[in-house]
Amino acid sequence: MIFLLLTLTAALRLDCKDQCDGDHYCYLGQCYSCFYFRKQWESQIPDFGVLVGKGNGVPAYSCQNDMQHIDELQHFLQPNETGFNQTVYVGMRYQCVHFARNYWIQKYGSAFPDVDTADQIFNLTYATDYKNGKYRNLTKFYNGRTTNIRSGDLLIWNKREPYFPYGHVAVVLDVQLGAEEPFITIGEQNYDDIWDSNQYARKLKVSLSNFGLVYIINEREITGLQPQEKCKDYDGSADDVIVGWVRLND
Ligand SMILES: *[C@@H]1O[C@H](CO)[C@@H](O)[C@H](O)[C@H]1NC(C)=O
Ligand SMILES: *[C@@H]1O[C@H](CO)[C@@H](O)[C@H](O)[C@H]1NC(C)=O
Ligand SMILES: *[C@@H]1O[C@H](CO)[C@@H](O)[C@H](O)[C@H]1NC(C)=O
Ligand SMILES: *[C@@H]1O[C@H](CO)[C@@H](O)[C@H](O)[C@H]1NC(C)=O
Numbered sequence: 001m002i003f004l005l006l007t008l009t010a011a012l013r014l015d016c017k018d019q020c021d022g023d024h025y026c027y028l029g030q031c032y033s034c035f036y037f038r039k040q041w042e043s044q045i046p047d048f049g050v051l052v053g054k055g056n057g058v059p060a061y062s063c064q065n066d067m068q069h070i071d072e073l074q075h076f077l078q079p080n081e082t083g084f085n086q087t088v089y090v091g092m093r094y095q096c097v098h099f100a101r102n103y104w105i106q107k108y109g110s111a112f113p114d115v116d117t118a119d120q121i122f123n124l125t126y127a128t129d130y131k132n133g134k135y136r137n138l139t140k141f142y143n144g145r146t147t148n149i150r151s152g153d154l155l156i157w158n159k160r161e162p163y164f165p166y167g168h169v170a171v172v173l174d175v176q177l178g179a180e181e182p183f184i185t186i187g188e189q190n191y192d193d194i195w196d197s198n199q200y201a202r203k204l205k206v207s208l209s210n211f212g213l214v215y216i217i218n219e220r221e222i223t224g225l226q227p228q229e230k231c232k233d234y235d236g237s238a239d240d241v242i243v244g245w246v247r248l249n250d
Contacts, residue, residue: 055187119167
């Protein structure tokens with residue numbers, strides 16, 4: 001019995017069609033450990049403040065949780081930079097919340113209130129419209145319970161140890177539900193600090209129910225990429241913790 005189990009495990013480890021379990025990737029029918037690919041990839045992470053991509057024109061910068069830049073972390077936009085009649089708080093450079101708020105400021109002239117952690121954005125009910133000083137309501141959609149998702153929505157991850165102790169937020173840049181393998185692209189800061197393209201950080205897989213309900217899977221879509229790109233996601237970081245998305249109402 002023990003002998004049989006050992007043989008099975010060995011076979012599973014060695015042979016693959018296109019996927020390997022856990023922290024391995026499939027190359028030419030064999031499973032390889034992600035260890036070396038990930039080490040190499042991590043060695044390419046740029047320093048704090050380096051431009052890592054632009055999502056629909058809005059720049060994202062490397063963060064690395066760098067504490068040497070603590071005194072430059074708080075980012076405010078002055079009236080001469082925005083044309084608004086007041087100073088606008090963007091966030092702590094270059095956390096995930098900073099990119100999300102900056103995206104809404106640049107695109108919609110609006111910003112959601114200060115939050116301590118990214119997951120709290122899911123419970124917010126309004127944003128400030130700096131163009132007219134009024135409030136704009138927010139709508140939240142639970143992952144898997146709506147057919148409704150669009151560019152500009154903020155995708156929210158719940159807190160989960162050890163990878164998401166503060167939750168996470170990304171901006172939905174593009175939605176392709178009609179594709180053979182439906183996906184969205186997202187822009188973000190302080191996830192892995194290297195975007196998969198200069199247009200987006202990651203493509204995430206979408207599962208569509210028969211009724212068209214949209215479920216975003218927290219897993220990189222690597223179709224068309226090298227199989228080892230799978231290793232950019234840690235085994236644990238791909239846990240399903242996307243609670244839903246938040247929209248700025250008109
Ligand atoms: C905006 O005004 C500040 C002073 O309040 C000045 O230091 C800064 O250079 C100005 N920026 C631009 C883009 O004009
Ligand atoms: C959001 O609100 C719900 C209901 O009040 C609460 O249970 C939940 O903990 C809140 N989530 C966050 C991240 O604050
Ligand atoms: C900015 O302008 C808006 C409307 O034009 C006004 O409601 C608001 O009070 C102004 N804010 C400041 C700080 O002057
Ligand atoms: C925004 O929400 C408030 C409180 O729920 C509601 O009274 C108001 O009518 C809403 N405004 C718009 C424009 O939907």
